[in-house]
Amino acid sequence: MSKKSYVIWKGAKTGVFSTWAEVQSHTQGMSDAQFMGFETRAEAETAFASTYTKALMKRSLANKGSAKKSSAPKSFTSKNTASTTSTINAEVQIYCDGACSPNPGKSGTGLAVYHQGKINTLYYGLYQANGTNNTAELNGLLYSFKLAKKYLNSVEQVQILSDSKYSIDCITKWAKGWQTKGWTRGKGEEIKNVDLIKECFALYQEIKQKLIISHVKGHANIEGNELSDRMAVLARKEQQKSLIKFSGELNIKTILAMDSG
Numbered sequence: 052m053s054k055k056s057y058v059i060w061k062g063a064k065t066g067v068f069s070t071w072a073e074v075q076s077h078t079q080g081m082s083d084a085q086f087m088g089f090e091t092r093a094e095a096e097t098a099f100a101s102t103y104t105k106a107l108m109k110r111s112l113a114n115k116g117s118a119k120k121s122s123a124p125k126s127f128t129s130k131n132t133a134s135t136t137s138t139i140n141a142e143v144q145i146y147c148d149g150a151c152s153p154n155p156g157k158s159g160t161g162l163a164v165y166h167q168g169k170i171n172t173l174y175y176g177l178y179q180a181n182g183t184n185n186t187a188e189l190n191g192l193l194y195s196f197k198l199a200k201k202y203l204n205s206v207e208q209v210q211i212l213s214d215s216k217y218s219i220d221c222i223t224k225w226a227k228g229w230q231t232k233g234w235t236r237g238k239g240e241e242i243k244n245v246d247l248i249k250e251c252f253a254l255y256q257e258i259k260q261k262l263i264i265s266h267v268k269g270h271a272n273i274e275g276n277e278l279s280d281r282m283a284v285l286a287r288k289e290q291q292k293s294l295i296k297f298s299g300e301l302n303i304k305t306i307l308a309m310d311s312g
Contacts, residue, residue: 056095060103061085067095071167075141088168141210141263142167143202145195146275148214149187150283150312158182159291160190161282163275164198170275173297173306174198175282178290187283188215189247192222194294196254199262208261214269214276223264226252270311274303281309 057068062078062085071088078084085103089095098106144165151158159182162174177190192213199209213219226248229236234245242248255262267276282297288310299306 054092055088055090056092057086057088058095058099058106059084059086060099065099067092067099071142086168141208142206143199143208144168144210144212144275145198146212146267146279147188147191147195148269148276148279148283148312149184149189149191150280150287151182151184151187152287152312155181155183157287157290158184158187159283159286159288160187160194160294161279161284161286162191162195162198162294163278163282165275170278170301170303173278173282173301174294175286175289175297176291176294178286178292180290183244185215185217186244186247188213188218189221189244189251191215191279191283192218193247193251193254196251196258196262200254200258203258203261208263210263210265212265212267212275214267216266219264219266221248222251222255226255277307277311278303280312281306284310284312287312 054069057071057074059065059068059074059077062074064077068074068077069092074086078086087098087103087106089098098109146163146165147160148162149158149160158177158179159175160177163170164172164174174194177187177194179186192211192215195211195213199211202209221244229242229245229248230252234242234249236242267273269276269280285291285297
């Protein structure tokens with residue numbers, strides 16, 4: 052069996068690499084990083100001589116062609132961002148996003164799950180008739196943690212990516228201090244969404260040593276972020292209360308043409 056190779060078109064270092072760890076280290080902290088995995092070194096070198104966009108289109112067309120021959124789940128390559136931490140080599144990436152219109156108003160949450168840079172599953176739901184952008188984003192983190200906990204039974208690390216600095220900071224920076232102060236900001240000042248934050252923080256504490264949590268720029272043509280956004284809007288429009296798998300074809304172009312938040 053040939054050894055897999057990886058191409059980085061945009062990162063701290065570009066070129067063809069032989070390990071996933073190298074990819075992570077050279078794209079660390081870059082929200083616009085561009086990289087992709089290939090089955091052979093020759094394929095990787097040919098792709099590197101071209102552009103990320105052309106390689107992504109070629110991969111999508113190839114997968115679309117294979118879909119006509121098989122009913123198995125389709126896979127597409129993602130434009131990912133790497134972690135803002137020093138941890139590398141996450142085999143699973145989970146993008147999460149929330150949508151609300153108006154704010155406060157009808158809200159929903161979406162998730163896009165990738166396995167080594169390839170789309171695997173989309174989820175949507177957690178509709179709230181009187182939600183907010185922040186509750187939708189926190190729900191995204193919470194259910195990403197729940198999925199991550201399951202994946203960590205079979206992989207060493209999971210990376211979670213969100214465009215909500217608020218929800219990330221709530222869990223990774225502020226929650227510990229709030230907990231120390233009896234879940235207040237101090238002087239009895241109320242914390243918004245505290246029950247949701249408590250649940251999220253408790254789960255985070257269980258698995259944080261095996262998590263990479265990354266902030267990505269929203270609506271910046273980052274595929275995983277865009278797909279989770281479409282799922283969040285779908286949840287809001289269909290008023291889908293439980294989180295369910297998207298049952299449609301994983302056709303990137305078709306999904307990205309759906310309404311965005």
